[in-house]
Amino acid sequence: xxxxKIKIDRKLCIGAASCLAIAPNTFDLDGENIAxxxxxxxDDDTSVMLAAQSCPTRAIILEELNGEKVYPND
Amino acid sequence: MEDxxxxxxxxxxxxxxxxxxxxxxxxxxxASIAIATNEGExxxxxxxxxxxxxxxxEFEQVYLRTPQSYLDHKIELFLSYKAVKLNCQDKLVxxxxxxxxxxxxxxxxxxxxxxxxxxxxxxxxxxxxxxTAADAKxxxxxxxxxxxxxxxGGGFIAMEFAHAFATGGLxxxxxxxxxxxxxxxxxxxxxxLLEQILSKAGVEVINNEEVDHFEGxxxxxxxxxxxxxQIEAEIVGIGVGIESDLSFTDDTGIVLESGGIVTDEHLQTxxxxxxxxxxxxxxxxxxxxxxxxxxxxxxAMLQGNVAGxxxxxxxxxxxxxxxxxxxxxxxxxxxxxxxxxTFLGDTTKDEATQVFQRGSLEEGSVGQVxxxxxxxxxxxLINRIVERSPLSALIKGKIKIKxxxxxxxxxxxxxxxxxxx
Numbered sequence: 001x002x003x004x005k006i007k008i009d010r011k012l013c014i015g016a017a018s019c020l021a022i023a024p025n026t027f028d029l030d031g032e033n034i035a036x037x038x039x040x041x042x043d044d045d046t047s048v049m050l051a052a053q054s055c056p057t058r059a060i061i062l063e064e065l066n067g068e069k070v071y072p073n074d
Numbered sequence: 075m076e077d078x079x080x081x082x083x084x085x086x087x088x089x090x091x092x093x094x095x096x097x098x099x100x101x102x103x104x105a106s107i108a109i110a111t112n113e114g115e116x117x118x119x120x121x122x123x124x125x126x127x128x129x130x131x132e133f134e135q136v137y138l139r140t141p142q143s144y145l146d147h148k149i150e151l152f153l154s155y156k157a158v159k160l161n162c163q164d165k166l167v168x169x170x171x172x173x174x175x176x177x178x179x180x181x182x183x184x185x186x187x188x189x190x191x192x193x194x195x196x197x198x199x200x201x202x203x204x205x206t207a208a209d210a211k212x213x214x215x216x217x218x219x220x221x222x223x224x225x226x227g228g229g230f231i232a233m234e235f236a237h238a239f240a241t242g243g244l245x246x247x248x249x250x251x252x253x254x255x256x257x258x259x260x261x262x263x264x265x266x267l268l269e270q271i272l273s274k275a276g277v278e279v280i281n282n283e284e285v286d287h288f289e290g291x292x293x294x295x296x297x298x299x300x301x302x303x304q305i306e307a308e309i310v311g312i313g314v315g316i317e318s319d320l321s322f323t324d325d326t327g328i329v330l331e332s333g334g335i336v337t338d339e340h341l342q343t344x345x346x347x348x349x350x351x352x353x354x355x356x357x358x359x360x361x362x363x364x365x366x367x368x369x370x371x372x373x374a375m376l377q378g379n380v381a382g383x384x385x386x387x388x389x390x391x392x393x394x395x396x397x398x399x400x401x402x403x404x405x406x407x408x409x410x411x412x413x414x415x416t417f418l419g420d421t422t423k424d425e426a427t428q429v430f431q432r433g434s435l436e437e438g439s440v441g442q443v444x445x446x447x448x449x450x451x452x453x454x455l456i457n458r459i460v461e462r463s464p465l466s467a468l469i470k471g472k473i474k475i476k477x478x479x480x481x482x483x484x485x486x487x488x489x490x491x492x493x494x495x
Binding site: 014015017018021022029031033046053054056057072 | 100125375
């Protein structure tokens, strides 16, 4: 079970798709070129964190299951 | 001055270098890792610089890491360290500031610097290029005092300048050397569509015009064209490409080609224990089966990840090379005023055996699909973003299309060509 809750800020996303490149089982692009979460089992936590860190617009927000924000962390 | 010593030395602090460092840290919790960057900045988003110019974000928001995150990952960050000499035999890098660092494994992720126009008075104040955070700050500063702007170039940077200047309310003129914008990458319909988008936004587009020289006393006053036009300007934005300064690799045996460092599909260079990633790499692309250089964010990130993994495994296994293979369909996607412009895969015109056009200027939506024999290798899409997904699948899957003529039918659903999973 993933230790992260993943949120995508659609307003920030520009469709760079670096998240899909690193975590293709977790992220996809919709018809508007914006990242969305895929159904089903995603990628490991390391890949999910790398995906969030790779986003050039900081559109991926990772939270602990208790709601505490993990990334971005400033 | 004592030499510093690290297990992993990464030259370049952009997304490629930073991703590599963080990837190595994931694999090896105790290795010593250092990033040396010639900039005075920690990792920031080059992608967000135009957003900053368009005032969508504050400058502080371009940063993608805090100083603390480097400490948390135990990654040493050396700012304003410009590599001037690499010695692969002694595994030593000398920097401009006199410092020296020895390493076990090296990643060269030094990216590139802007090419500059070599014409009279091109060093006047108020004439800008756009690559670094420092560039963006300087442009924003000048924009706030300017009413008239000129943009020179064809390509994404010229587009970002025009977008920023026009959005900022500056009276903007774009000088296009060719009969239509970005002729060396686009067909006429695509080029004209971009010009139409620019004109609708109030940008004056002048074709078949080239800058002859700049005029001004210390600061730009006007742009003189080869045909004799004089265009007043208080700010000029130029986008004419980037190049990599690789003189520091002289005499190392590191093979260069087309201005980049040659790597195999594992991002390894011709020299043991040295990898390259990002804009600087002339890397082996296993999907297109050729080496090339690609300057986009996602590619740089992925290359850093693959190189980092391979460097870490090389260290722990003692194996010389191999490891993870870089396999990705490149994509560069921007929002240009209210339009979407996306480049996929290999869009080199003269390497395609055939190019199909989709859409039209009238429809406000144009695409090019580049073929190598029966395979799609690349595409340019303006306002056809729904086609990104099927085209990427066709490129990645190296799908052979028996009747490629269908690709020129705008209403043809490209998804039908993608084999279902």
